[in-house]
Amino acid sequence: MRRVPSEPRTGWRETVESQGLVFPVTVRPDGTERPYWNENAYYELGAAEVDQLEEATEQLHGMCLEAARHLASGAMGPLGLPEGSLRLAQASLDAGTPSLYGRFDLRYAGVDEGPPKLLEYNADTPTGLLESAVVQWFWLEDTHPDRDQWNSLHERLVAAWQDLAPRLTQPVWFAHHEGEATGEEWMTVTYLRDTAEQAGLATQGITMGQIGYNEAAEYFVGHEAQMLRTCFKLYPWEDMLREPFGRWVEPRPNPMYGTTWLEPPWKVLLSNKALLAALWHLYPGHELLLPAYLDEPHGLTEWVAKPLHGREGASIRVHAEGIEHEQPGGYGAEGWCYQQWCPLPQLDGNKVVLGSWVVDGRAAGVGIRESDGWITDDDARFVPHLIDTASPSEAQRAAWVDDDRRGPGR
Template structure:
């Protein structure tokens, strides 16, 4: 794993905007005024490193599904801060094995030591377009003979065919409150791959979804029988329409399924460490405090984009602002991100269905990867 630098393509802004990544102009600027997409740097991997990461993702995914089964069997929903009224619907969703689409593992990796799981974005992961499309075309333009860990596009098409083999109408929704445009971009791309899988697609915002108290409808009063929603379940169950959304799941499923609440919550980190203590791809994590750890991260169970975190080290404490934490915290051993010429990458390793499918990298100068971190592409070069 090597960080390399090089020239950017002429008129790269227009190029990536034509490929769909328009919001890079509007999000907060990263370190040193960097744009969100930065192709002046990239990470180079060997095929052996990528094959090892694929094995890690496969193993982590298996362990996560076992963790869901454990939580359901042992009734440990309280560790997640989930209100009791939702425990049985989540359990039923898992027992039915409601079909899932995708997720993104965030890993700490330096190319030498085993990759360590930082967290799992299993319900509403973003950075999909830049991972699946933009960095692929960058590779084709600049390093056409190199390879890339990137089968996301094809894997998503195949997965939609598995989820809805008979075709039909799929609604896809995002929150109109998102000001960056990232959610709309992600849902638009998901609509594109679903259409390539043979589905009829209809985009709308969550705010545009209506209900008669028995079912959900779009603005044209068409019944919503299947929905891809880039809107987390922990928000949905707090909405007035939450009970109906949960009740309709067996017959009119929403993707991701309800049981993903047990994977998108950082309580998963402590559950995994209980089930697999000492596993080389896990970090010690606890519910009740740091225990023996002298350097650790305090993470809110439902935090996002590095918000409301506290990094504790013997010589300093670093905190980030945010409104998360009322639901509880998990204490995870600090895994300092590796330093590549002053930049610290987090590897976002994608899984589609039950298979590893690609990689996206975000980097910053700090120890916490927040919403101002830049996305940089990667190659496989042997």
């Protein structure tokens, strides 16, 4: 894996905005701008590195499903969640409620530096999807059309909706939080809605604030009191369960009146940083994991303290040789997970995190972010990538996705 300096395309900002990336720059508190989309460089991965990352991603996904059941049992406490949350998650697991996608954040420096290490799992409300699936693909076609990219996200999302369709009552509602100012969440939901429509599903858009509940009939409603039978929401489960409507999110005796939520309630377990401690408890010493414990470091001399419900690096504390750092943020009252400090690899002075995507249980591609500091926060930059192999045909790419769909257990 290497970082290669590159000349940005003329009019790059207008180009990526036209592709849906309405947040191409990060606006800092002082009003200055810094590119979020950064094509002053690109990352080049070898075929062996992609194979290693793909295998690790799918192995981690399977391990996390096992950890979810451990967490749902209450063996590691309430996880800072409201009463009844674990029961809801367990019922969702038992019912086999489907999941669409997620993103592992990995520490990785290349095949010669050993296996990737799991930093966290963005399992419930992962963003960075549009730039990973669409914008960097168009960058590749514009700049290196003869090269490949580890990126089957779009094809796999469409295929996943097709596979899920028999289990979903249409229309599928797509909800985002209207208070998010950058447009990132709105565009993420808009893109996912587009993939569902490409798969042939009927859809409707809504904001979280427009969702209501009919207490007399006991079901969730959208516009004009229409029943919400299926709803994709880009909104954290731990927040939704604390809100007044949260008490109504429970398995219904009559499934005709229930709502299928995507992501499902059991994802509240995997988006919780307690997952890291659960994995280490279930798979101690595993090569893809870092030691992690709840509530205290348990003998770790260098550690990162992560709030259980933290997002975008907020409230994280680092205690390591020569580093004492605390990120601002309002998290932590819900509890902490202490994870072994493992400094990010640095390429040309940039600290690098790989976001490895999972769609319908299969590895689907990567988005790479780099930061100046040790914590990957909302000041990070997204940098496109390519693979040092020739570009396959569209027919070959489609065949790979189709082969996976017909794989064992499908």
